[in-house]
Amino acid sequence: MERITAWLHERNPGLDGPIAPDEDLIEARLIDSMDFLEFIDLLESLSGRTIDLQTITIDDFRTLDRISERFLKPSEAAKA
Numbered sequence: 001m002e003r004i005t006a007w008l009h010e011r012n013p014g015l016d017g018p019i020a021p022d023e024d025l026i027e028a029r030l031i032d033s034m035d036f037l038e039f040i041d042l043l044e045s046l047s048g049r050t051i052d053l054q055t056i057t058i059d060d061f062r063t064l065d066r067i068s069e070r071f072l073k074p075s076e077a078a079k080a
Contacts, residue, residue, distance in 0.1 A: 004042065004064065008030050015030065024062050025061065027062075046072060049071075051071065
């Protein structure tokens with residue numbers, strides 16, 4: 001999660017302090033459409049998995065908690 005918060009701070013130089021795990025990143029405009037594909041690339045790099053754009057929704061990126069749950073936790077298939 002540190003790399004994700006660092007990326008968000010890099011893209012938002014006026015952002016001071018920590019980002020709450022439940023803060024709505026979309027509403028706060030910490031992730032915008034211009035940076036979205038780069039953010040997907042970061043998540044793929046961190047997770048080691050390809051993100052199928054057909055299976056995601058904007059809600060998957062709303063909070064740090066949701067991003068962690070959706071993309072950074074081991075998948076059920078990997079656990080089996």
